[in-house]
Amino acid sequence: MQPYTIHPPFFLLRSLERCWRCNEVARVFAFAASRCTTSDEELEDYIPLGGPFMLYNALDLPADLVEFARELGASIQRRYSKTAETEYYMNLCHCGAPFGDYFMFNEPGHAFFPTSEEEAAMIEIFQLPLPHPVGVDSGFTESDLSLIFECGIRR
Numbered sequence: 001m002q003p004y005t006i007h008p009p010f011f012l013l014r015s016l017e018r019c020w021r022c023n024e025v026a027r028v029f030a031f032a033a034s035r036c037t038t039s040d041e042e043l044e045d046y047i048p049l050g051g052p053f054m055l056y057n058a059l060d061l062p063a064d065l066v067e068f069a070r071e072l073g074a075s076i077q078r079r080y081s082k083t084a085e086t087e088y089y090m091n092l093c094h095c096g097a098p099f100g101d102y103f104m105f106n107e108p109g110h111a112f113f114p115t116s117e118e119e120a121a122m123i124e125i126f127q128l129p130l131p132h133p134v135g136v137d138s139g140f141t142e143s144d145l146s147l148i149f150e151c152g153i154r155r
């Protein structure tokens with residue numbers, strides 16, 4: 001089931017995170033979209049208002065989006081998370097360890113929570129050539145992405 005529709009332009013953000021298991025630095029990915037709608041009135045309160053926003057704890061993603069990320073080097077798989085108590089698409093280190101979304105998105109200084117222009121400038125931004133809205137089953141971040149979009153590297 002895909003209760004939300006996200007609208008283009010879509011972006012893939014690529015950043016770095018140090019693995020908690022093998023201690024090496026791995027590339028990690030996040031999807032961003034510009035607008036979100038739903039036809040379910042009960043879900044309207046969960047829609048992010050300003051865009052762009054990132055998808056968070058994504059349970060169901062269009063195959064196109066996942067494929068683009070894999071072409072750019074992403075190792076993402078749906079895995080069960082004890083923290084989130086659900087399955088969602090997680091970034092994996094080459095050693096196999098999963099990176100939890102909570103950590104990457106909500107901990108200051110981590111992959112998708114830059115706290116300075118220098119940190120934001122490490123994030124690469126790819127605009128995806130998908131012109132049509134797509135359905136997703138996902139949460140969304142409420143963080144302000146303007147620092148990432150001002151300082152990140154456009155690819």
Ligand SMILES: [Zn+2]
Pocket residue numbers: 019020021022023024093094095096097
């Ligand atoms: Zn690792």
